[in-house]
Amino acid sequence: MQIQPIFAALRKHRLATLLLALEIALACAVLCNACFLIISRVQHTHVDSGVDESALAAVKLTGYDPASSVDLNARVLSRLAKIPGVQSVNVINAVPFGDHAGTAGISTDAAGKHFAGVVDFYVGNPGSFKALGLQLVAGSMPQASDAQPLDSFVPKNATVWVTRALAEHLWPDTDPLGREFWTDQFHFRVGGVLAHLARPWGGEGGPSTIDWSVYVPAQAGRQLAGTYLLRVNPAESPRVLRDARAAIATIAPDAVVDSKNSQTLGTLREKYFRQDRLMAGILLGVICALLLVTALGIVGLASFWVQQRRRQIGVRRALGATRSDIVAYFQTENFLIVSGGIVLGMLLAFAINLLLMQHYELPRLPLYYLPIGALSLYAIGQLAVLGPALRAAAVPPVEATRSV
Amino acid sequence: MFGYYMDLALRSLRRSPVLTALMVLAIAVGIGASMTTLTVMHLLSGDPLPGRSQHIFYPQVDPTSRLNPHSQPYDMMDYHSAVDLWSAQRADRQALITVSALRLTAPTVHQPALMAQMLSTTSDFFPMFAVPFQYGNAWTAQDDARHARVAVISSDLNNKLFQGSDSVGRTLWLKDADVRIVGVLAPWRPSPQFYEVVGGRFSDGDTASFYGRPEDVFMPFFSSLEVNDGGFNPFTCWNAPDPGVKLQNSPCVWVALWVQLDSAAKVSGYRDYLASYAEQQKALGRFARADNTRMFDLMQWLDFNRVVPSDVRLQTWLAFAFLAICLFNTIGLLLAKFLRRAGEIGVRRALGASRAAVFAQCLVEAATIGLLGGLGGLLLTLLGLWLIRRQPVEYAELIHLDPSMFGLTFALAIAASLLAGVLPALRASRIAPALQLKTL
Numbered sequence: 071m072q073i074q075p076i077f078a079a080l081r082k083h084r085l086a087t088l089l090l091a092l093e094i095a096l097a098c099a100v101l102c103n104a105c106f107l108i109i110s111r112v113q114h115t116h117v118d119s120g121v122d123e124s125a126l127a128a129v130k131l132t133g134y135d136p137a138s139s140v141d142l143n144a145r146v147l148s149r150l151a152k153i154p155g156v157q158s159v160n161v162i163n164a165v166p167f168g169d170h171a172g173t174a175g176i177s178t179d180a181a182g183k184h185f186a187g188v189v190d191f192y193v194g195n196p197g198s199f200k201a202l203g204l205q206l207v208a209g210s211m212p213q214a215s216d217a218q219p220l221d222s223f224v225p226k227n228a229t230v231w232v233t234r235a236l237a238e239h240l241w242p243d244t245d246p247l248g249r250e251f252w253t254d255q256f257h258f259r260v261g262g263v264l265a266h267l268a269r270p271w272g273g274e275g276g277p278s279t280i281d282w283s284v285y286v287p288a289q290a291g292r293q294l295a296g297t298y299l300l301r302v303n304p305a306e307s308p309r310v311l312r313d314a315r316a317a318i319a320t321i322a323p324d325a326v327v328d329s330k331n332s333q334t335l336g337t338l339r340e341k342y343f344r345q346d347r348l349m350a351g352i353l354l355g356v357i358c359a360l361l362l363v364t365a366l367g368i369v370g371l372a373s374f375w376v377q378q379r380r381r382q383i384g385v386r387r388a389l390g391a392t393r394s395d396i397v398a399y400f401q402t403e404n405f406l407i408v409s410g411g412i413v414l415g416m417l418l419a420f421a422i423n424l425l426l427m428q429h430y431e432l433p434r435l436p437l438y439y440l441p442i443g444a445l446s447l448y449a450i451g452q453l454a455v456l457g458p459a460l461r462a463a464a465v466p467p468v469e470a471t472r473s474v
Numbered sequence: 475m476f477g478y479y480m481d482l483a484l485r486s487l488r489r490s491p492v493l494t495a496l497m498v499l500a501i502a503v504g505i506g507a508s509m510t511t512l513t514v515m516h517l518l519s520g521d522p523l524p525g526r527s528q529h530i531f532y533p534q535v536d537p538t539s540r541l542n543p544h545s546q547p548y549d550m551m552d553y554h555s556a557v558d559l560w561s562a563q564r565a566d567r568q569a570l571i572t573v574s575a576l577r578l579t580a581p582t583v584h585q586p587a588l589m590a591q592m593l594s595t596t597s598d599f600f601p602m603f604a605v606p607f608q609y610g611n612a613w614t615a616q617d618d619a620r621h622a623r624v625a626v627i628s629s630d631l632n633n634k635l636f637q638g639s640d641s642v643g644r645t646l647w648l649k650d651a652d653v654r655i656v657g658v659l660a661p662w663r664p665s666p667q668f669y670e671v672v673g674g675r676f677s678d679g680d681t682a683s684f685y686g687r688p689e690d691v692f693m694p695f696f697s698s699l700e701v702n703d704g705g706f707n708p709f710t711c712w713n714a715p716d717p718g719v720k721l722q723n724s725p726c727v728w729v730a731l732w733v734q735l736d737s738a739a740k741v742s743g744y745r746d747y748l749a750s751y752a753e754q755q756k757a758l759g760r761f762a763r764a765d766n767t768r769m770f771d772l773m774q775w776l777d778f779n780r781v782v783p784s785d786v787r788l789q790t791w792l793a794f795a796f797l798a799i800c801l802f803n804t805i806g807l808l809l810a811k812f813l814r815r816a817g818e819i820g821v822r823r824a825l826g827a828s829r830a831a832v833f834a835q836c837l838v839e840a841a842t843i844g845l846l847g848g849l850g851g852l853l854l855t856l857l858g859l860w861l862i863r864r865q866p867v868e869y870a871e872l873i874h875l876d877p878s879m880f881g882l883t884f885a886l887a888i889a890a891s892l893l894a895g896v897l898p899a900l901r902a903s904r905i906a907p908a909l910q911l912k913t914l
Binding site: 085086089090092093096097099100104107132133136221222223253254255256324326328341344345348349352353356359360363364366367369370371373374375377378429430 | 493496499500503504507575576577586587588589649679680682704713714715717784785787788789792793795796798799800802803805806807809810811813814865866867897901
């Protein structure tokens with residue numbers, strides 16, 4: 071296949087060629103970045119919360135008199151435990167994908183000079199560690215003696231369990247066990263490291279800080295009441311939640327059930343990531359429409375060129391070119407134009423990525439997205455040009471003798 | 475002449491229906507996508523108080539007692555600073571704001587208790603923000619001072635509890651207190667819910683919650699503190715509050731102040747007052763810094779909090795990139811279409827049509843495609859907006875196509891197709907008549 075004559079022909083159509091190449095460049099740039107966005111969104115929705123989501127549900131009560139918290143805890147704990155299908159009931163301040171409760175900035179020194187970020191504290195009564203199904207990777211399980219009474223949102227001086235991600239952030243490359251950190255006058259000592267524990271509701275710093283959680287065992291009481299963690303048989307969770315609401319209406323008529331937060335963790339998770347899934351869907355739709363429009367543009371322009379060159383095609387056929395020569399000509403032509411577009415498109419893709427990095431806290435576009443985007447545009451181009459090329463191949467050699 | 479060009483354009487479009495359909499489709503899809511996202515942007519980034527927002531300001535002071543030279547003032551104020559500034563009455567109007575939830579029931583209404591969102595504010599709130607009333611009136615400044623147990627309720631709550639009847643004078647049980655209804659709002663849905671926008675820069679772009687509904691219950695600030703004692707939550711604290719200390723005396727920020735200042739002189743006067751207040755508090759030893767005060771106007775404050783969700787902005791950029799691709803596509807197709815008719819254009823030129831006439835004829839054809847594409851784009855925009863209204867986001871029910879956006883759809887479609895038509899039309903008008911006639 072000689073490329074020289076193709077370039078000569080394209081030079082006659084500089085404007086149309088340039089337009090097609092620009093369209094492909096823009097499509098390539100948008101395609102790479104949109105795919106990258108989709109993948110990062112989808113990865114985000116698969117975040118490991120570190121707890122047994124399928125077996126957990128939360129019940130949150132509001133509107134009760136804080137003075138009656140201790141009594142409320144006692145009534146709710148004993149009544150909900152009697153519901154068939156409930157394996158355990160514990161008091162906790164928040165659950166993953168629910169409302170956040172104990173969010174605070176921490177420092178790695180007592181004076182508060184070395185600010186280390188904003189984390190979420192999960193404060194739960196002693197049974198909640200096991201109920202959550204947290205996975206310990208270092209240190210020991212919390213003992214009953216670790217649970218202290220609360221007179222603020224966390225105990226004054228507590229042994230806590232941090233996630234691996236938070237430990238690596240606070241003390242990179244060192245053993246976190248026994249390390250200390252502070253928030254205001256509260257002092258914490260690391261008693262163990264958890265594989266994962268997603269913070270309740272997002273967090274500053276975006277997806278990279280989703281695992282910055284601290285688990286603190288404490289005794290239920292006035293400061294720890296109202297939110298209950300139910301460990302249930304997964305198949306029965308909808309019925310258990312209905313029964314729990316009915317039970318609460320009789321044992322705590324003063325309290326109002328917070329419906330938004332009284333759900334299975336599966337439901338809370340589904341709601342939490344709804345926007346991400348929606349956005350991934352929109353991006354996918356745009357990519358499909360984009361590829362379709364690009365393909366249609368190639369079909370339109372190639373058809374025009376085939377029609378314009380009927381005589382030349384006839385001449386080539388009369389001089390001995392086979393049908394496959396003609397098809398190959400148009401496919402090579404398309405390949406060349408798409409190649410030009412892709413070179414430009416890759417540069418543009420990086421430029422757009424730089425802009426997105428500034429405004430959306432996205433990481434840099436990994437290089438392997440570029441060949442994937444290029445390959446899909448080559449494929450689209452070859453497919454789109456196939457129809458017009460076959461029509462060109464069908465031009466009979468006798469066309470050469472016709473004057474129009 | 476225009477009629478003749480129109481006729482020629484329609485003939486030409488009919489002659490190659492597939493190519494025409496491709497172009498119309500490309501314009502329609504591009505316009506549909508960009509107008510859908512542009513409408514959402516327009517509705518979410520608009521001025522919630524048109525004509526008044528330039529007089530509404532959000533003063534901020536830094537009440538921290540620890541020196542932190544790099545920090546910005548907190549998004550809200552502590553109780554003492556907010557109440558001091560409010561009591562000074564230095565602005566034309568001023569309103570304190572804080573939000574809490576509390577248990578609500580109504581006597582003789584047989585419905586289970588519900589947790590209502592309550593806005594604690596002062597009487598200027600209603601005239602300052604032009605809040606519309608259906609029944610009754612706002613409470614008065616005397617009610618604020620007397621700690622009166624009165625409330626204004628939303629039309630949603632009035633519909634829910636009292637089936638939309640005039641409920642002025644009836645009683646609500648808020649927690650354990652009897653509160654008399656003095657006013658019922660007409661349906662009111664500011665976009666965004668501007669008066670309690672705070673913390674936008676910490677939300678990682680997920681700001682859809684700023685477009686929620688206003689609260690169901692509005693109560694005088696000081697009486698609501700008594701009614702819902704212990705029910706208020708801080709926005710943030712610079713020191714951990716000691717157990718048992720009231721929120722009013724805690725090192726926490728949880729109250730916002732809005733002021734209305736009707737002239738530039740008053741604005742600069744208020745800035746000076748704010749600075750002198752901070753200076754005085756520093757002298758008293760309450761503030762660590764006196765130079766960390768700030769006062770944005772309403773729109774600046776919304777910008778500062780980046781109220782438009784980042785996903786919506788991303789969608790808009792995406793839609794316009796898509797429109798650009800559709801335009802390149804249309805330029806290519808128009809070029810093919812016009813140059814295919816080179817012979818015909820050659821004849822017209824030979825018979826005396828000027829280049830300008832050929833150019834105009836081509837543009838009329840392009841504009842016709844734009845008009846058809848605009849119609850298609852309008853349908854796709856309506857479809858897109860319908861899809862957005864079905865999404866579970868706070869702003870879904872705000873989304874509609876207003877007349878200005880309706881007009882803009884066609885303007886954008888025709889402008890886009892004219893833009894796409896210029897280059898091909900120039901090319902077509904430069905066709906040499908002699909060369910074309912020879913090949914005929």
